Amino acid sequence: MQTPSRSSYDVVIVGGAIYGSSVAWWLTQMAGFDGTVLVIERDPTYQFASTSHTNSCIRQQFSNAANIQVSQFGAQFIHNFREFMGGNPEVPHLTLQSFGYMYLADTPEFAATLKEAQAVQQSLGAATKHMSRDEIAADYPFYQLDDIIGGNHNLVDEGYFDGGTMFDWFKRSAKANGVEYVTACVTAMTRAADTVQSVTLADGTVIGCGTVVNASGPRAAATAAMAGLSIPVVPRKRYTFVFNAAQPLDRDLPLTIDPSGVHMRSEGKYYLAGCPPDVDSDVAYDDFAFDHSLWESKVWPAIATRIPQFEAIKVINEWVGHYAYNTLDQNALLGRARDCPNFIFVNGFSGHGLQQSPAIGRGIAELIAYGEYRSLDLDAFDVNRAAQGQRFLEKAVI
Template identity: 75%
Template sequence: MGNAAHKNYDVVIIGGAIYGSSVAWWLTQMQGFDGRILVVERDPTYEFASTSHTNSCIRQQFSNRLNIQISRFGAEFIKGFRGFMGDDPEVPELVLQSYGYLYLADTPEFAQTLRESQAIQAAEGAHTRHMTPAEIAAEYPFYQLDDVLAANHNLVDEGYFDGGTMFDWFKRMARRNGVEYIHDEVTGMTLNAAGTGVDSVTLKSGDTISCGSVVNASGPRAVATAQMAGIDLPVRPRKRYTFIFDAANPLDRDLPLTIDPSGVHMRSEGKYYLAGCPPDEDPDVAPDDFGFDHSLWQEKVWPIIATRVPAFEQVKVINEWVGHYAYNTFDQNAVIGRHTKVSNFVFANGFSGHGLQQSPAMGRGIAEQIAHGEYRSLDLAPFGYDRIENQQKFMEKAVI
């Protein structure tokens, strides 16, 4: 473990994966902000971080306008990545492979929800189409659609990108711009006498670091970090399974990221295919529990994908892993910004599977809040902690 270079920092960020590094980098882009920034990361290999287990996709297909606006900026950021990184020739161009998400509806109610969501997405500039089964079959003849009534699909700014490279450059450029990263772990916090602010954090190495603001970017460990400040946060680790498989009879075109009504999703992955799902029983788990349910493929995933795409009758799993969603049990959407009482405690939590794709806009917003005391690009106030206290859910129908 390395010691911090100083005893006090303007911003201490707990967790250095996609959110810790996005917020850190964005802070270095805030005009007039020249504060000292420390990122504390417990595992600099990031082997078990949610960022390392992501499927690296982005979609415009949300039902809430703000989530759509966040994704619109995410796509702009990905496509203009080198420019955002100062046109540094070392920075790679990121490619957004827009094969799109295809939501399949098997009930009149879900078909109506898709129709309403498509209208909202179109009003925000997204290119989502509402499709009939005949239209789906004409473009993707490999699906079995007997139970399908309608679908939504979008071939613009929706699909796969290299999230690992985006994370790597957030981290590299943050460091290059003066952000300090240390291998250590925050084990406690000291609040002021009134309980309205965090004065300092205590590290596993024994150091005590004074802080102007502290950012909870702890992913699935966010609840433990919040508890150190006496804050209750409804974010829990939940397992999500991913399978990479080879097909004996590969499809003759890209497989969109298909969301089956069962909740299983699948898509092209280079010359292979990817499928994933939550388990049928979806309990909270320990943040270090990566035990794998090997029955899930045989009993749930494979029967569903082989029914939906008969060409997938003959497939072979070549890789599989389990990662964690930082799952907001309250409303499955992010919690960001300052706490209502502990005013220098800043959330970057609970993304419930949307985290990587939302990290450009959310990281920028959190940095604006810290540097300027307000959101200046997108008004992200609806994601504030106050909605949890007031029991007012952020409404989003399109949660995978």
């Protein structure tokens, strides 16, 4: 437990993983903003943070224009990472491995949905192609496609990048620019009428605040409750397996979204696969128990069926992490609480968080510094839609 150096801050951010650090760093880039910023993180090792368990992928293959534009800026940010970070030669260049996502459709209805999404993506400049089964087979002859009608694929600015390095430099650069980080746990908030006045730490320290940012990942609902607010975000388990193959493929494996619900992609000289559990229920914040039966019962059969060359494979690493799962519509919940406007949400990403952190971290910083989104219109993600039951329509959810 660390004690902050001040008794009050203009901005207090609860949670220091990818979103707490992205918002903090972007605040230091806002012209005219000179407020004090405190980031409170309960675990400086980030051992159980969703950020630490991410597969670090980015895609433009969404059906909603807002999600597409958010990820397009994400790709721009990755390609120009050092420049965004001020040109510091110590900042590494990030590489976006553009092997793309491959959505496979096994029903006419899903094929039509993919075709509609491709038209939206193409209208915004994405390079997504809608492909027939024969076209997929010509480009990727290792797939077994007897049950597949068509698919969507994009080889431009879509694939894998080093999300861990991006997070590290958000945090490191925020600190270098004057943001204070402390290791502590927020246990309470004091609210008067429509304003959060202070946060209380586990040791009893009370910190005054002008604005509170909820960047608590899967713990978002617990943080909101301290301010008398609610948000439909829960922890849900997601499993990842890294495996090698006795017969490696002769080309990159796109991030393939199989109709079974299993996805797989290249991971250097290895391969990576992931999936939700068969019963996708809410779990406790500290429940990271691993269901080892999933590999034999679900993941390996799907992989070996789709790619017969993967009949002989061996798991070399595996882990389980938590999605910050938005039970309303599996998309971001952003912005000011209507009845407590100095409490700002940046939550509920449901697996999209890392790829969306450059654009949405910037947007939340703009909202704090200027009272509005300036670079991209993020109003479609407004958190207050949850209380009204208004869903953000996004058909491409993994």
